[in-house]
Amino acid sequence: MSEKELGQKWDHCLADSAIKFGTGLGLGIVFSVVFFKRRTWPIVFGTGLGLGMAYSNCQNDLRSHYVLHIIYVPQQLICCNVC
Amino acid sequence: MLRVCWKGAHAAARQCVCGKVKAHPLQHCRKYSTAGDSGSSAGKIVAASLLSVGGGLGGAILYAKWDPKFRANVEKSVPYSDQLFEMALGPPPPPLVLLQKKPGKIEPLQIFSLSEASKESKQPKDKAKKSDPAPVEAPAAVEEAPAPTAQTLEGEECKDHHEPELKERPAEEVTARLAQQDKAEQDALAALTAGLEESLGSTAKTTLQAIGAQEAALTAIAAHTNKLKEAMDSETPPDEKSSQWKALNEALSDRTRAMEEAEEALLKAKGELENLRGVINSAKQSKINTARPQILAAEENLHSMIVDLDKVVTKVQTAQTEAKIVSQYSELVNEAKAQFQQELANITPETQANWKGLSGKLSADDLTSLIAHAHRRIDQLNRELAEQRVREQIHIEVALEQQKLEDQKALERAVVSTLEHSREDMRLEQEKKAQEVREVMEAEMRTQLRRQAAAHTDHLRDVLKVQEQELREEAQEILNSKMMEQETHYRRLTQEQLDTFTLDMNAAYARLKGIEEAIDSHVIAEEEARKAHQLWLSVEALNYTLRSAGADFPTEPLEGAVGVIKENCAENEFAQALATAIPEESLSRGIYSEASLRARFYDIRRLARRVALIDETRNSLYQYFLSYLQSVLLFEREQVAPPAKLAPEDLDTFKLLAYANYSIERGDLELAAKFVNQLRGESQRVAQDWLKEARLTLETKQVISLLSAYANAVGLGTTQAP
Secondary structure: OHHHHHHHHHHHHHHHHHHHHHHHHHHHHHHHHHOOOOOOHHHHHHHHHHHHHHHHHHHHHHHOOOOOOOOOOOHHHHHHHHO | OHHHHHHHHHHHHHHHHHOOOOHHHHHHHHHHHHHHHHOOHHHHHHHHHHHHHHHHHHHHHHHHHHOHHHHHHHHHHOOOHHHHHHHHHOOOOOOHHHHHHHHHHHHHHHHHHHHHHHHHHHHHHHHHHHHOHHHHHHHHHHHHOHHHHHHHHHHHHHHHHHHHHHOOOOHHHHHHHHHHHHHHHHHHHHHHHHHHHHHHHHHHHHHHHHHHHHHHHHHHHHHHHHHHHHHHOOOOOHHHHHHHHHHHHHHHHHHHHHHHHHHHHHHHHHHHHHHHHHHHHHHHHHOOHHHHHHHHHHHHHHHHHHHHHHHHHHHHHHHHHHHHHHHHHHHHHHHHHHHHHHHHHHHOOOOOOOHHHHOOOOOHHHHHHHHHHHHHHHHHHHHHHHHHHHHHHHHHHHHHHHHHHHHHHHHHHHHHHHHHHHHHHHHHHHHHHHHHHHHHHHHHHHHHHHHHHHHHHHHHHHHHHHHHHHHHHHHHHHHHHHHHHHHHHHHHHHHHHHHHHHHHHHHHHHHHHHHHHHHHHHHHHHHHHHHHHHHHHHHHHHHHHHOOOOOOOOOOOOHHHHHHHHHHOOOOHHHHHHHHHOOHHHHHOOOOOHHHHHHHHHHHHHHHHHOOOOOOOOOOHHHHHHHHHHHHHOOOOOOOOOOOOOOHHHHOHHHHHHHHHHHHHOOOHHHHHHHHHOOOOHHHHHHHHHHHHHHHHHHHHHHHHHHHHHHHHHHHHHOOOO
16 A cells, blocks of 8 residues: 555664664674773764764655656667567 | 575585585584594595595586486496495485485486486387387288289299190091991981981881870860761750760860860970971081981971871861850750740749759649740740841851851962971982982092092092101111110129129238238247346346445456347347447456446545645655645535636646545536546546546446346337237
8 A cells, every 4th residue: 555655664764773773882882891991972873873874874765756767778789678 | 496406515615625525424524523623634634535536436427417327337337336326316215305316316217217218219110110010011012922922923824724725636637537437427326326216216206196196186076076066956855965065075085185185285286396307407507418318218208297296286276166166056946945944944943954854734824924935935035046147148148258268268368388398308308319419529528538548548648658667777876875884884893793702802812911911020020029138137137246346345247248148139230249249358357336436436536635735846755745734724614516627727626536425425526537637646546447447337327227228128129008
């Protein structure tokens, strides 16, 4: 159903953002522990990275219908198809 | 009277002015006038209105009095005005002033009514008068009319009667008449001859009888005279005298009787002779020539009879004269005797009548007286005798002259009779001669007529031959024509029969054909009906399958039912087309019910509202947030009735959704789908599937409704009314 599509997209979006957030957080923690002597800025950085990626993904996902997708077809194929 | 009226009118006007109009409204007026002094303008207004009304009424009544036509008009137009006018006439218990008016009114009105009544009575009288002379004139005219017609009819009849008399009699009639005439002649002749013979015979008989009677009379007369002569001779003895006298009386009586008989016979004979003469005359008048000889013979006989009769009559007459002389003589003698006797009787009254027997009985006186008387008588007689002798000559001369006269008369009579006889003889001879000549001429005439008749018969024969020929031809022609007619008639009849027969056969054949066709068409119709019923049943089955949709799941695939329909209406193109027009999805997957679509719509609506701002230009997450915020903060009516025409500002998402909601709440899925179709952007994308489903459902439902309508129509068409 087309109406479920949006809901699915939002589900996907939320799930993705949760994953990304968690992953970002985790990696930030890891990096802050491992490399950056338990400073908070890699955690925040990682979380931000994660959220940002999630937001961007979500937006792209939601936008995907309106964006023109270019398909690159090699010229040889076209000529063969035409001939 | 008029002045009284006018005075009354003026009084009334004055009263009207004062405010009192009539008997009944008067009291009202009074009340009003007395009570209205406290008055404001209302009272004045009331008074003025009443015044005007009263004035109008009074004026109307007055004018009605003066002009009866106006009164009649008013009575016609205004319902109770007649009662009002009656009231105006009849005096109600009025006040003193009004009495002057009322009697004045009565009289002119009465006069008017009388004049009206008289006018009315005059009119019917005139009408009656007019009608009376009209019917009087009409029967007179009617009577006159038939009279001249009758007269004209009579005149015509007369003319008609005259005309046929002038026509010529045809030849056949003439011959018939001639034959009739001949026959009549013969009959008459026979009758005549018979009559003549009869009369002749009877007259002969009577004349003979008469002659015989006359002769008998003659003899009787002779005998009587002889007897008388003998009786006169007084020489016979007295005994014989009495017998003589008796015989004489007998002879006298005989004579008288014979005379009477002779007279009678003579009269009869004369009568018969007259009859015979009359018969002969009538026979002569009948003009039958063949009877002439008989007539002549009859005439001769008559003549001879007359002659004989006359002779005998003369004889009788002479004998009568002789007898008269003798009777005179005897009378004289008797007279003398009687006288003598009378004298004797006078002289000798005692003696008896029969003086002959008295000779011995008479006395001497008687005798002397008797003798004296006898002497005296003798003297007288002698004197008379002497006188007689003296006068003898004169007497003789007188007698001679008498005799001469008588002789002359007898002579004349004889001459006349002989002349007549001779004349008769001459006439008879002449007639005989004429008869002979006539016979001769008749014979000649007959021969000529015979010749003519012969010629006529020849001519007739020829003419008859010709006529026969002509008639025969005519008859033949007529026969031929009749035969032809009959033949044609017969032929026509047979032809008619044939025609009627072929007509009947054709009619029967046509009927048979018609019946067959009707049966075939019945069969076809029933077939059609069956098919229609099947179609209808299959469509109903399809409709039933539609009901199998649940809340969230679609119906069964409609493939089966549609396949059945397709089978049932294999040759029906329209149904086939419709059946194929059902969309594939509905066939394979089934369709959603309207209720499920309705339920789904609410989700759609919510979602569409949330993404109302999102389209290809705005589709970032922030826009999503804004759109969501808008949907939460925007308050509007959930259902709005859609207008008839959509204006551009109606193409807003929220409005569209409201219209669609309204429509779908009212069950109009189509309209809702139309509105949803107008969504743009993300809302459109969200509602895509729903729209598709809605379209599918609508399509299928449309096709099915068409099919069912078609099935119904076909079913109606094939179903025959009871």
